[in-house]
Amino acid sequence: MHFGVVHNISMNQIVVRRFATVYLLLLGLVFLFVPSATAQGIPVLLYHRVNDQETDWSLLTVSTAEFSRQLQLLRNHGFQTITPEQLGTFMREEQVTLPDKPLLITFDDGHTDNYTQAFPLLKNAGYSATIFMVGINFDRANRLTSAQIRKMAANGFSLGAHSMTHPILPKLNAPKLRAEVIGSKKKAEEVIRAEVGYFAYPGGFYNLATVEAVQMAGFQGAFSVLSGLNQPKRDNIYLLRRIPIFRYTDFDQLLEKLIEPPSKPSLLDY
Ligand SMILES: [Zn+2]
Numbered sequence: 001m002h003f004g005v006v007h008n009i010s011m012n013q014i015v016v017r018r019f020a021t022v023y024l025l026l027l028g029l030v031f032l033f034v035p036s037a038t039a040q041g042i043p044v045l046l047y048h049r050v051n052d053q054e055t056d057w058s059l060l061t062v063s064t065a066e067f068s069r070q071l072q073l074l075r076n077h078g079f080q081t082i083t084p085e086q087l088g089t090f091m092r093e094e095q096v097t098l099p100d101k102p103l104l105i106t107f108d109d110g111h112t113d114n115y116t117q118a119f120p121l122l123k124n125a126g127y128s129a130t131i132f133m134v135g136i137n138f139d140r141a142n143r144l145t146s147a148q149i150r151k152m153a154a155n156g157f158s159l160g161a162h163s164m165t166h167p168i169l170p171k172l173n174a175p176k177l178r179a180e181v182i183g184s185k186k187k188a189e190e191v192i193r194a195e196v197g198y199f200a201y202p203g204g205f206y207n208l209a210t211v212e213a214v215q216m217a218g219f220q221g222a223f224s225v226l227s228g229l230n231q232p233k234r235d236n237i238y239l240l241r242r243i244p245i246f247r248y249t250d251f252d253q254l255l256e257k258l259i260e261p262p263s264k265p266s267l268l269d270y
Pocket of ligand 1: 108162202203
C-alpha cells in the first residue's frame with residue numbers, strides 16, 4: 001500500500017501531490033492507521049443546522065436539545081475549541097499554544113439557525129465555531145446576515161469561505177473555478193474586514209485543480225469531508241479532515257472513539 005506517499009505530502013512536491021490526489025480519488029475511502037494516543041490528531045466536527053422546527057428538519061439538522069447535550073459532553077471530557085489558524089499552525093508543525101484537548105467546531109452553509117440557535121449555546125459552553133459561508137448567501141433569506149457574522153466574530157468565532165454559489169467544483173472549467181474560489185474569499189473578507197484564510201469544499205468535492213485553485217487564491221488551508229483526525233505528518237493542510245454530525249449520529253459512540261484512542265493500530269471509521 002502507498003499510505004506513506006499519500007500521507008507525507010509536502011505542498012512543494014507537486015508531482016507527489018498530483019499522484020496523491022489522484023490516488024485518493026481512486027481509493028474513494030481513506031483508511032487510517034492510528035499508531036498511538038498521542039499521535040491521534042485534532043478532531044474537527046462538521047455541523048450544518050441546529051433547529052427544532054419540524055419543517056426545517058433534515059439529515060443535516062440537529063435539535064437544540066441534542067446539540068446542547070453534545071456540547072455538554074464535550075465540555076465534560078475537557079474539550080476546548082480552537083480556531084482554524086491554530087489548527088493550521090499545528091498542521092504546519094509551527095509553534096502554537098493549544099489546549100490539552102483541542103477541538104474545532106465548523107458549520108457549513110451559514111443557515112440563520114447558526115446564529116439564532118447554535119451561537120447562544122456555544123457561547124454558553126465557552127466555545128467558538130467557524131462558519132463557512134457561500135458568497136452569494138450573505139444577507140439572503142434564511143441565511144446569516146453580515147451583521148450576525150460580525151457579532152459572532154466579535155465573540156471569537158471565525159469565518160471561512162465555501163465558494164460563491166456552492167457548485168461541484170471539479171466540474172467547473174478553470175476560469176469559473178477561479179471565480180468561485182477567489183470571489184468567495186473576497187466577499188467574506190469584505191464582510192469580516194479581516195483576512196479569511198480557510199476554505200471548505202462544497203459537498204466535499206475536490207480534485208487536483210480544485211486544491212490548486214484554493215492554494216493559488218491565497219488560502220492557508222482547506223477542509224474536506226474526508227473522515228478522521230488531523231495529524232501533521234500524515235495529512236495535507238488543503239485536505240483537512242472533518243467528522244460530520246448528522247441528525248442520527250450516535251454522538252456517544254463517536255465521543256468514545258475520540259477519548260479512547262486505540263492502543264494498537266486499528267481501523268478508524270469516523
Ligand atoms: Zn455546503
